[in-house]
Amino acid sequence: MEKKPCSYSLAVKTSHVLPPDTNNHGTLFGGKLMAHIDDVAAIAAVRHSRKPVVTASTDSVDFLAPVKEGHSVCVEAFVTWTHNTSMEVFVKAVTEDLLTGNRKVCTTAFLTFVAIDENGRPSSVPGVYPETDHEKLLHEHAGARAQQRKERRKQSKQFAETFGTDFPWDKGH
Template sequence: MEAKACIDSLAVKNSHVLPPDTNSHGTLFGGKLMAYIDDVAAIAAVRHCRQPVVTASTDSVDFLAPVFEGDTICLEAFVTWSHNTSMEVFIKAITENLLTGDRKVCTTAFLSMVAVDENNQPVSVPPVYPESEEEVWLHNSAQRRHEHRKERRKESKELAEKFGTGLPWKRE
């Protein structure tokens, strides 16, 4: 498979923050922002591999600044690294007060997406190469994040096995 540049997968999503999108503090629901993140990450991943994708994991989503009703939010996502069937996607969200022009990075996140075939089985994805200084920085640190994800997934499986589907306070 021919390698592709990070920028080739760039996806941008803009949205106006309206009253139904906000909580009692007048700020964007975190879950709404997470849905935007998953959506734009999937678009970037499909652009990279030209296959359907599923979300395999979400690293920490860091909420750095509030997004107020009336603001816009712009999410930018691109594939930073790939490994066999998976892709790491970096997402940056910027909030903008349209009246003042004040802009802030409000969120950053990494998601892992897996390419799948028509039977939902993982399929190979093309390698990715960085070009800009920022892309190189993200690409060079991706292997470390990948290893951390593998360890976290192992721990999650152990938790699922230990606690199962029963209620934690009910002994069977």
């Protein structure tokens, strides 16, 4: 498979923040923004691999500024790194006060997707290469982020084994 530039996978979505999207503070629900992030990141991963994908992990989603009702939120995503069947996708969300034009980065996140074949099994993906300084910075540190994800996943599996499927109220508590 031929490597592709990071920019090949760029996906962008802009949404107007309306009252049903907001909480009692008049700001966008975090879960709603996370849904936008997962959607746009998945588009970037499919665009890169040209295969169906599943979300394997979401690293920290850092909410840096509120997204207010009446403003817009623009979510941008692109593949920064690949490994066999997986792709790391960087996501940046920018909120804009549509009346003043004031813009702020409101969220950043990294997500990992796995490409799957027609049987739902992991499928190989093309490599990716950075071109801009920003892409190079993200690509350069991707291996370390992947190692952190691997360790976090191991810990999550240990938690799952420790806590199991029972609920406290099932045990007479």
